[in-house]
Amino acid sequence: MVVLDLESKRHYWLTVFAQDHGVVPLHSRLEVFIAVENENDNTPLTVEPVYYPSIPENSPAGKVVVQLKAVDHDLDPTQRLTFRITSGNPGGSFSINSDTGVIKTTDRKLDRERQAEHILEVTVIDNGTPALSSTTRVVVTVEDVNDHAPECEQMFYKVTIPESTNLDTPLFQVRSNGTEDVELAVDTFLENGTWESFDPDSLSGEPILRVLCYDRDIGSNGELQYSIKAGRGMGKFKIHPKTGIVYSQRGFTAGQEYDLRIRAQDGGQPQRSHTTRVAVQVVAVPLESAHPPQLKVPNQHVEVTESDQEGYLVTLIQGYDEDGDLLWYDIVGGDERDEFFIGRDKGNVLLAKQLDWERQHEYNLTISVTDGVHTIYTQLYVTVIDINDHRPNFSQKVYTVEISENVDKGTEILRLMATDEDEDKKVFYSLHAARSPVSHSIFMIDSVTGAVFLNEKLDRETIEEHILIVMVKDQGTPSERNYARVVVTVHDHNDHPPEFTSPILQGKVFETSPVGTAVVQVYAIDRDRGQNAKISYSITSGNVGNVFSIDPEMGTVSVARELDYSVMSEYTLMVKAMDSGSPALFSTIHVHIMVTMADNAPPRFSKQEHAAEIYENQPIGTYVKHLDARSTSSLFFEIIDGNKDDMFFINPSTGVIITKRQLDYELNKFYNLSVEATNMATKARCTVIVHVLDRNDNAPRFTQSVYSGSVSEAAAIGSLVLTNTSAPLVITARDQDSELNALLSYDIIETLPRQFFHIDSSTGAIRTVMTLDHEQISEFSFHVKVSDLGKPRLSSETVAKVEISVIDVNDCPPRFLHSVYNTTLLLPTYKNVAILQVNATDPDSSVGTTLRYDIIDGNAGNVFAIDASTGVITVVDPDNIKPFPKLQLRVSDGKFSSVAKVNIRVEKSENSGLSFQKKVYTGTILENSTKVTTVAVVNVLGSALNEHVIFSILNPTDMFEIGSTSGAIRTTGVRFDREVKDKYELIVEARSNDIRGEHPRVAHVMVNVTILDINDNCPMFVNLPYYAVVSVDAQKGDMITKVHAVDMDKDDNGDVRYELIKGHGELFKVCRKTGEVTLKQNLEGHNREYELIIAAYDGGISPCSTEVPVHIKVIDKSMPVFDKQFYTDTVLENIELHSPLAVSIQAQSPLGRKLIYSIVKGNDFEEFALDFNT
Incomplete structure (x- = not known):
């Protein structure tokens, strides 16, 4: 069981749930409130482990010093804390309010000079049974006020100084006992003079004495400032404002006397002061001394405690002189802070300031002794003895420790650290107080090392947080101490397994209980906390068929699936409760559940979902499925849904399902029947899925009647035939059957196409099986049939037509129509006269290959030319035609070529008697005209009656034509462009063939046609x-x-x-x-x-x-200015790196300066480089 803790949780709300075992379970809830009562198990502790207040020493009675606040973690409305001063207040200087913890002063006056610090022990007590208490130290520091005036070591000083005879003559003083009478002239300046103070940096001259004063106050109240009234000696005497050393200038005459006043004033408010008198007499200097001074005890060693006050006698330097001369003493080294004083005539060494061991442990003073002529030196070694004036201090005011409760006994959980500025730095640690009394036995502190150990095992379930007050004290007399707080937070460790509240559980459930019905609830508790106490429940065994489920958080066992009494009437579940710790702990419990059947239970099908298979086209009345249901009374079966087209019938008594009509797989592949069984009480439903099995009763059908494709004659064997979209040509068909009945096989019917093509029997894709030749067969047309793989095997009623075009490639050379051409050329002739037109053919003409003609031999002097496109041979140089020229021609399709010969017979035409009416005909045409118009009509003379004369243009062009019998030259309708060609020279021939077979009669004439301009071009x-x-x-x-x-x-x-x-x-x-x-x-x-x-x-x-x-x-x-604003150039994409471009970029500087070129934009990929100089 979990230990209750009021401070952790004050109350609990419990919900009690009760449920009966009816067919429809009824339940009720009850809320229970549990309040946890308090027990006095926490010690009251002050908020701070130690208090350090301060108060002025002149504080009146009733002044608040400090208020102590304490906390008690017990939650008791009647709780009351009481405060008492139990130690450190013997004089009754302080009082404390027992209820509020306020400490005040009483009518007993505080005096810092008598006691600067009061250490009070305050005990805080609760009112529990038994009462618990703790003690806290309150260290009250009494602050100083200026209630003491300065005091001087002497009331009167008498000083003798030598006259100004020798700069090396030392000054000296004679100490007065302060009671003798000194006869000095009355100094009226002294009464009316003012106090003078001097800047230490301005002091010069020789020191004649030191006035030693002190103030029992501290701080500014005890800091003294010296000033002087020199009277008639004004300007000759000065005093150091801090040390009280009086300086004088040389220039005195023996017999002079001076009366001085020295004032010591503190820095308090109000300021206090003290005045002493100094008498100065000027004496003659001894002229000589036979013996130097001697010391009785040279190089002394002395000890001084740091608590000795100003004026304390450190030692006496004793010297003597055999001449009987007076001796004078002075500290000349080792006293940089002026902390020591020596009597100039007696050698008594006093403390001028209180020493501090923490500032300096040892001093080495150099002291001089002189008789006025001779000077000797000695060392005084002063050792400062430390006193216990510093309390030790912890390194932290509050220490925090987080630790798991499973840490072993004896483990060090923390090491306290404290330091002491005094010489003996050894400190001791101890446990002073704790919030819970139990903590004193759990924790142990090593007094020397400050290590905090576990004396006992921790238990978070008992105490989650320990508050400890630890103390450190030194070894001084009296000892000083200090306090700190240690907060130990105990983290939970998974050390408690879950515990069930009952050793075994039993429950009952009706077979008809719906899913989600609660059967029983298991409950376990875990004494750990957090994740270690978070319990999850699970069923580990006995849950046959997974009919039960358990809520992992609540532990409620519920029905997860439909129960079946006939299958299993009793379950023994093993339920595990596991926490979330690491490692996780668990416990198990047996839960017995009895399944019972209600009298009014509905029918129960053996399964909620049934399946059946039946072939299509089976005769009516074929058996499908027999449904079985359990019930305490007779059943009535009925198909209530899914019987599309009333295809099935169920026997209402036996539950046997048969067909009422023939099934067709292609119409409906399955049926989802919902069957209802009714008894005397209620109804139940189940689902019957009837799968219709396919028979091969459908022949395949092509998706289209004609398929077209193409393939290159250069395609390799095995290449796919493609459609016009470059996709593979695939013959497709559909079969409404399924599985094997729908698997199709394709085949080419004709024999010839099979030699060139193959169709994939499964996919219908067509490939080549032989090399194709467009010039032999350019088109294939054949048929494909398709059949399925069912039993019996069915084929399509129609076949698909396949048309495949063989795409031509340039694989054949062009051929001239004749290998040799013969023609005759009559002279004289003219330039551009057409002699002959040759023609060639190419079997690859479908590829769109353009044939090109050229003369490769026999054309000496380029007398003839051939049109590369038309094959027309024309005269280029009519004056240099040689007899019987033989030309060799070539025709090429760009890849292949062939040659032919042309033999030209050149003859001079005889005077035939035919001639034209004009030597030259002219005509004009307006450019851009497309109208067919007559340009000129040529006529011949000398023709006989009925002689047939034929006209032709020897240099034909697309722009003109001539009437063969009329001689009318007309345009052809092609648009003229003067800017392309502004003049045409046509050579017209008139030819008459002699009917007797003799030489033909021929005449020639020139027709010049000029193209007239129109304004059809803009600038x-x-x-x-x-x-x-x-x-x-x-x-x-x-x-x-x-x-x-x-x-x-x-x-x-x-x-x-x-x-x-x-x-x-x-x-x-x-x-x-x-x-x-x-x-x-x-x-x-x-x-x-x-x-x-x-x-x-x-x-x-x-x-x-x-x-x-x-x-x-x-x-x-x-x-600078470029010679151009734009430069352009064109380069090949495969140009070599570092090749220069064909542009020259030049610029000029108007001032003739040297120019540097650079590319500033557009060269993002650094593909170009520019010479900086050129």
Whole structure:
């Protein structure tokens, strides 16, 4: 069981759940409130482990010093804490309010000089049974007030100083007992004089004495400031404001006397002071001394405690002189802070300041002794003895420790650290108090090392947090001590397994209980905390069929599946409760559950889902399934859903299902029947899924009747035939059957195509099996049949037509129609006269190959030419034709070629008697005309009656034709363009064949046709784009740039004039004829850009114009200028690295300076490099 702790949880709310075992379980809940009562198990502790208040020593009675606050973790509404001063208040200087813990002063006056610190022990007690208490130390520091005036070591000083005879003569003093009378002249200046204080840096001269005063106060109240009234000696005597050393200047005469007043004043508020008298007499200096001084005890060693006050006698330096001379003593080294004082005439060494062992442990003072002539030196070694004036201090005010409860006994959990500034630094540690009394026995502190150990095992379930007050004290007398707090937080360890509240559980459940019905609840508790106490429940065994489930958090065992009494009527579950610790702990319990059947239970099918298979086309009445259900009374079966088209019947008494109609797999592949069974009490349902099995009763069908594809004649064997979308040509068919009945097989019917193509029997894809030749067979057309693999095997009623085009490739050479051509050329002839046209054919013509003709031999002097496209041979040089030229021609398709020969017989034409009416005919045509018009009509003379004369153009062109009998030359309707060709020279021949078979009669004439111009071209600017730069100091009239446009027309239509139509006409102008752009006025400012729009007009009746932008940038006169604004070049993509480009980028500096070139933009991938210098 878990230990209750009011401080951890004050109360608990429990929910009690009760449920009966009816068919429809009823339940009720009850809320129970449990309040945990308090037990006095926590010790009251003050908020701070130790208090350090302070209060002025002149505080009145009733002044608040400090308030102690204490906390008791017991939760008791009647709790009351009482405070008492149990130690450290013997004089009754303080009182404490027992209820509030407020400490106040009483009417007993505090005196810091008598007791600077009061250490009180305060005990806080609760009112529990038994009462618990703890003690806290309160260290009250009494603050100083200025309640003491300074005091001087002597009331009167008498000093003798030598006259000014020798600078090496020492000064000396004679100590007075303060009671003798000194006869001095009355110094009126002394009564009326003022107190003088001096800057230590301004002091000079020789010290004559030291006035030693002290103040029992501390701080500024005890800091003394010295001042002097010198009377008649003003200006001759000065005093050090801090040390009280009086200095004098040389220049005294023997017999002079001075009366001085020295004041010591503290720094308190109000200030207090004390005044002493100094008598100074000037005496004559001894002239000589035979013997130097001697010391009775040289180099003394003494000890002084750091608590000895100012004026304490350290030692006596005793010297003597055989001459009987007076001796004077002085500290000349080792006293840098002026902490010591020596009587100049007696040698008594006193403390001028209180020493501090923590500041300096030892002193080595050098003391001089002189008789006025001779000086000797001795060492005084002073050892400072430490007193216990510092309390030890912990390194931390609060120590925090987090530790698991499973840590072994004897383990060190913390090491306390404290330091002491005194000489004996040894400290001792102890456990002073604890919030819980149990903590005293659990923890142990090593008094020497400060190590905190576990004296007993921890138990978080008992105490989760321990508050300890630890003490450290030194070895001084009296000892000083200090306190700190240690907070130990105990973390839970998984050391408790879950515990069930009952050793065994039993439960009952009706067979008809729905899923989710609660059967029994198991409950376990864990004494750990957090994750270690978080319990999860699970069923580990006995849950046959997984009919039960358990809530992992609540432990409620519920029905998870439908129960079946006939299958299993009793279950013994093994339930495990496991916590979430690491490692996890667990416990188990047996849970016995009895399954019972209710009298009014509904029918129970053996299964909720049944399956059956039946072939399609079976006769009506075929058996499908027999349903079995359990019930305490008779059953009535009925199909209530899923019987589409009323295909099935169920026997209402036996539950046997048969067919009412023939099934068709292609119409419906399965049926989902919902069957209901009804008894006297209620109804139950189950599902019957009837799968219809396919029979091969459907033949396959092609998806289309014609399939088209193509394949290259160069394709390798095994290449796929492709469609026009470059996808594989696949013959497809569909079969409404399934499985094997729907698997299809394709086959080519004709024999010839099988030699070239193969169809994949499964996929229908067609591939080549032989090399194809377009020139032999360019098209294939065949048929494909398809059949399924069912039993019996069915084939499609129709076949699919397949058309495959063999794509031609250039694999055949072209051939001339004749290998040898013979023709006759009559002289004289003319240039461009056509002699003969040769023709060639290429079997690969479907590829679209263009044949090209050329003359490869026999054309000496290039007398003849052949049109590369048409094969027409023409005369190029009619004057140099030689007899019987033989030409060798070639025709090529770009890959293959062939040759032919042309034999030309050259004959001179005889005077045939035929001639034209004119020697030259002329005609004109307007360009762009497409109308067929007659250009000229040629006529011949000398023809006989009924002689048949035929006209032809010897240099034919697409632009003209001639009537063979009329001699009319007409255009063909092709558009003329004067800018392409402005003149045509046609050679016309008239030929009459002699009916007697003799030589033909021939005549020739020239017809010149001129193409007339129209304004169909606009001016075009050249050398684009136009960019110019101009210096800011350019003058009016200076040319900036020049634009130029050309017009392909002629005469007025081709004349060009220029105009500035937009942009800064006030600054620039353009010459109408030359296109020169000049300045109209001087420019202002640089780094500006201007854009001009200049138009070029031609001189046509309807002028045509073109516009162009001109960019002008004004630059500083020192800025370099490129010779062009744009540079262009073209390179091959495979150009070698570091190849120079064919552009030369040049710029000039107006000041003649050296230029450096660089690429500033556009070379993102660093593909180009530019020479910096060139």
